[in-house]
Amino acid sequence: TPRVFxxxxxxxxxxxxxxxxAIKRFVDMQGQDYEAIFCVVDLHAITVWQDPKELKxxxxxxxxxxxxxxxxxxxxxxxxxxxxxxxxxLAWLFNCVARVGWMNRMTQFKDKAGKNAxxxxxxxxxxxxxxxxxILLYHATHVPVGEDQKQHVELTRDIAAKFNHDYGxxxxxxxxxxxxxxxxxxxxxxxxxxxxxxxSGESDMERINMTDDADTIAKKxxxxxxxxxxxxDTLEGLKGRPEARNLVDIYAxxxxxxxxxxxxxxxxxxxxxxxxxxxxxxxxxxxxxSEEMARLMNDKAEIDRVLAQGAERAEAIAQPILDQTxxxxxxxxxx
Ligand code: TYM
Numbered sequence: 001t002p003r004v005f006x007x008x009x010x011x012x013x014x015x016x017x018x019x020x021x022a023i024k025r026f027v028d029m030q031g032q033d034y035e036a037i038f039c040v041v042d043l044h045a046i047t048v049w050q051d052p053k054e055l056k057x058x059x060x061x062x063x064x065x066x067x068x069x070x071x072x073x074x075x076x077x078x079x080x081x082x083x084x085x086x087x088x089x090l091a092w093l094f095n096c097v098a099r100v101g102w103m104n105r106m107t108q109f110k111d112k113a114g115k116n117a118x119x120x121x122x123x124x125x126x127x128x129x130x131x132x133x134x135i136l137l138y139h140a141t142h143v144p145v146g147e148d149q150k151q152h153v154e155l156t157r158d159i160a161a162k163f164n165h166d167y168g169x170x171x172x173x174x175x176x177x178x179x180x181x182x183x184x185x186x187x188x189x190x191x192x193x194x195x196x197x198x199x200s201g202e203s204d205m206e207r208i209n210m211t212d213d214a215d216t217i218a219k220k221x222x223x224x225x226x227x228x229x230x231x232x233d234t235l236e237g238l239k240g241r242p243e244a245r246n247l248v249d250i251y252a253x254x255x256x257x258x259x260x261x262x263x264x265x266x267x268x269x270x271x272x273x274x275x276x277x278x279x280x281x282x283x284x285x286x287x288x289x290s291e292e293m294a295r296l297m298n299d300k301a302e303i304d305r306v307l308a309q310g311a312e313r314a315e316a317i318a319q320p321i322l323d324q325t326x327x328x329x330x331x332x333x334x335x
Contacts, residue, residue, distance in 0.1 A: 001033060001035050002141045003138060003141050003142070004144060007040070007081070008040060008062050010041075010050075013209050014210040017184075017196065017198070021145070021146030023066060023071070025179070027069055029142075037314060038076055041080075048120075068290075077313045079314045086321075087130065087133055093133075109124065128155045136173045136176070136321075138318060138321070145178055147185040150178050153177075160174065160175050183249045189207070190220060190221070190224040191224070193245070205223060217282050221282065224275065226243050226244055226247065229241070230271075231248070231263065231274060233264075237263075247274065254281050254286075
């Protein structure tokens with residue numbers, strides 16, 4: 001059976017892009033013919049500074065987000081990365097397979113480092129090799145992600161192919177496929193349709209947090225930037241209108257339809273009609289999730305137990321693959 005792996009960083013809270021572009025898609029795949037492994041990638045989070053006093057609760061909150069959205073830990077493996085040391089070990093091996101030139105082409109690193117490339121952590125630079133380790137440690141074949149992670153999954157394929165070739169281990173690591181599907185693979189910033197929504201943007205008005213209450217959600221959509229034109233009657237009419245397109249895509253993602261269907265329903269409507277409808281939809285869909293997240297966060301011991309059990313199951317898959325990797329590379333391991 002095909003095997004799915006994906007991860008979410010516990011750096012700050014979850015935002016709507018994480019939900020529509022990733023977690024909601026994971027839940028949809030869970031019912032299909034996949035073995036699924038979902039990770040809270042805490043080792044990735046520390047590539048930028050994380051307050052040690054906050055990391056545990058951030059890890060629990062992402063876990064609560066997975067659970068409240070419908071990831072079933074009996075059906076899928078759900079764990080946090082640092083509890084399975086094999087991730088860090090394979091990442092080191094891959095640091096010695098990946099080429100510096102490949103890393104230099106990573107657009108996310110360039111965006112995040114900006115002009116400050118001398119001051120960022122070495123981990124931020126090596127991050128894609130750790131991500132490749134996450135995926136290949138389970139011989140995962142499918143990786144559901146948002147659009148922004150596509151290049152990292154492609155690099156994972158390059159690492160797998162180079163390892164297999166260099167060590168004469170054809171077929172050992174599968175070349176995983178990114179799965180970037182649905183209407184909301186790139187949710188944009190509510191104040192600037194040229195930037196993606198992220199947890200680290202300066203203003204909270206730019207994003208919908210999974211923990212926002214109904215009034216906040218309504219206010220953020222009301223204040224979302226748009227152009228003055230009403231909604232067109234075909235998708236073509238959204239060309240060159242990134243903010244309008246984004247709100248239509250969010251509506252489609254939340255209501256599980258296509259942008260075409262949204263345009264058909266709201267053809268010719270003004271923002272005074274569409275924005276309140278979008279806010280109501282968002283509150284109806286996200287409200288129950290944020291309530292359940294809050295409820296789960298009241299029982300941290302239970303979340304910790306879920307993660308510990310998940311980590312045991314993850315390790316049972318990962319350790320034999322790591323051991324084979326060491327063996328293929330010729331390491332002496334006499335115990
Ligand atoms: P992270 O934590 O930044 O985001 C988690 C997931 O959410 C998606 N996403 C979005 N999708 C649509 N619109 C947005 N505005 C938006 N913002 C975030 C991301 O594409 C991602 O799927 N490197 C990864 C984490 C990772 C991982 C992995 C993923 C580590 N190892 C192995 C898959 C497989 C990251 O930083 O995601």
